[in-house]
Structure formats: C-alpha cells, structure tokens
Amino acid sequence: MTTLPVVQKILSANDAIAAENRAALDAAGALGVNVMASPGAGKTSLILATTQRLPAGLRLAVIEGDVAGSIDADTMAAAGIPVVQINTGGGCHLDAPMVRSALPHLLPAGVDLLLIENVGNLICTAEFALGAHVNLVVGSTPEGHDKPYKYPGMFAAADVVVLNKADVAAVFDFDLDAFQRGVRMVNPQAPIFVLSCRTGEGLEAWVDWLVAACHAEGRRSIPV
C-alpha cells in the first residue's frame, strides 16, 4: 500500500511535463500523435505506409520508442524520415520526459506531424500522457476481435482506432462487427479505420483523416 502515493507523484510529474511537450508542439505548429498497439500489430508499417501517402510539403518526424534496439528507427532513417530512437531499457511505455528529451532534435527543423511510436504494449502505454494531441490505437486482425473487451483501458483512451491486416481477416475468423461493438462499449466516438498496410486497402481514408487533423482549427485546445 506504500506504492500509491509514489505512483501518483510520478503521474502528476509526468502530466506536468506532458503539458510542456504539448506547448512545445503547439508553438512549432506540429500535431503530435501517440501511436499505441500490441507488439507486431503494425505500428511501424502504418507509419511507413502513411508517410508514402502524405501530401507533398507536409513535414513529418518520428520518435521511435522501444525496449531495446533501433530496428524501426533504422527503417525510418533509411526512408529519409527524421527520427529519434528512445530505448526504455526495459520500461514498458514511453513517458513525457523521454519525449521531451527528443523534441529539440526534431522540432527546430520544422515539423507539421510528429508520430510517436510507443512501446508495443496494450496496457501501460495508455496510462502515461506524452503531450500528444491524438491517441491512436492500432489493432490487427491476427490478434482477434476480442481485444477491446480484454484491454478496455487502451481502447477507451483512443481518439482514433486503426484495424490493420484487414486483408487476412478471414484467415483468422476475425469478426469485424464484434470488434467494432467492443470498441463502442468503451469508446462511443473514436473513428475506426479498417485497412491493410500490406495491400494498401483503406489507407486513403485514414490518411485523409490524419491530414485533416493536422490542419484542424482549434486542435490546440484538446486537453493533454
């Protein structure tokens, strides 16, 4: 029972730094997106597929969060995308101080859209605000349609949901209606985009939504 006060202090310190991150993003005119998912749902694939479809002139940057290694950051760098790798050294989520340490390496060059790929984890990542404007949760059909029922906190925290690997839904007996009902049980409003990064189906609608969010008036008033 001694842990609760400490956790509260950590969370409130994190929230204060998340607010600073938000202010830095707003000052730079950048939309921050916190990309969360299970390991292997396709966060990196979605980021790469999205970048290939962004309108010319929209300046993208990426923060890669991983327990260890720089596989995804290397992939981003090879694609010419400005990227900072954060290794949590065993930690199961990014936090606001980690993101704060990355921003000075990215924002000064000019950024319209900052995609922050969180650690692969469908629980802990939702609990730590980073300062992003948008919480994106990426599901995938091989994981099964029961995930919103089993991980309600994550889907409740989503501002937008992407369901990836739609092309192989039939292989996994994935019930899209059950998935959507599960999301709606905890989240009445978040748009749900069904797509496949492998085939490209459904990506256009998602990218249109994201670009509109970049340009939206008033997005800076979204609370952290």
Add this chain to the structure above:
Amino acid sequence: MTTLPVVQKILSANDAIAAENRAALDAAGALGVNVMASPGAGKTSLILATTQRLPAGLRLAVIEGDVAGSIDADTMAAAGIPVVQINTGGGCHLDAPMVRSALPHLLPAGVDLLLIENVGNLICTAEFALGAHVNLVVGSTPEGHDKPYKYPGMFAAADVVVLNKADVAAVFDFDLDAFQRGVRMVNPQAPIFVLSCRTGEGLEAWVDWLVAACHAEGRRSIPV
C-alpha cells in the same frame, strides 16, 4: 528516484509468495507453467489445443489472467477444464499473490499440470515470478520475426518458446531463421517449438515436451 526502494520491496515480497506457491505446487505434485505472450499471439488457443492432446489421466487446471472480462475462462469452462479467472483491474501482469489466491480453488481436487495464462504483455509479465516451474513464451508469425530483438527480457526469461501461427508465416514474410537467431542471442538453451494451433502442425512435439516436463525427476529443484 524515490520509487526504486518501493519497487524492490514489492519484488522481494512477490518472490517470497512465489516461493510459497512453488511449495504448494510441489506438495500437490503439480507442474506450474507461466504462459506469457503478446495480446493475441494464441495463449488460449495453445492451451486448448494442448489439452486436447494430453494423455488420459493427466489432470489439468488453468488460471486465466486478464485485465478485464472472462472470455478465455468461459472458453476453458465450456471445454470442461477446471479454471479460475483473475482480473487484474488494469494491472499489466499477474503476480504471486494473485496466483496464491487461486491455488486453493484448484489444487485440492488433484492437479498434475497447472497452466497459468498471464496477461497479454511482452514486457511486464517477465518481471514478476509466480512460482511456476516453467516460463513459456508464445510468439506468433503475424507479430514479425523481430520480436526477440525488441523484447529481449521476455525471451531471456523463457524456459521454452512456442512460435504459433506457423501456417501463415509466408503471408507475413516471417523469417524463421532470424527469429531463432534472435532468441538465441539472449537465450542459448530454451527449446523452440514451431507450430500452428489452427492446423495442428507441430503440436505433438510440444505436447511431448510438456508431458515429459510433468514427469521429470528433479524438476522441483528448479529455482523460482
């Protein structure tokens, strides 16, 4: 910096209770297996496919750990398997006290094999001993072959690794050699079973290994 001592206290209290759980399992003659994986890798499918292939007379019981809900426990109960559901209420892993609370509901009836399905999480679950004899990590081909490189702590903690969904490896350009090399980088010894719960391929070798572990002399000396 104030958190570290508290975390150490929690871990050492957890380890003490894990040792009690181990003693209770040993007294009952039950092999405990801590089943860990990402969400949707196929922990429940593996447990169900395994139970269908266990030799007659081997008495199985299951503990289901989930953030919320009882979907998997309902599935087990429908299959006639003695099961206890533990909901962590947002917590990202099972711990030894949770398992301790479940044992009196299962062991008195006679158990040879206790499969403990942990919360879907490739990071936090490895950090909390439950008292099980065997740490099983379940990967799946849709997650990608890079997971051992990205989540080394989990694969280092494994006594045995199962790679599920082998039947769809080609769909996901899954490189089995890269996966195996990744496991070996952090874990020189754990056997790796490649199988598909959907088609049944590879299950026999895995079940043979598990049954042998149930019967092995001296397994009670495995440290917690």
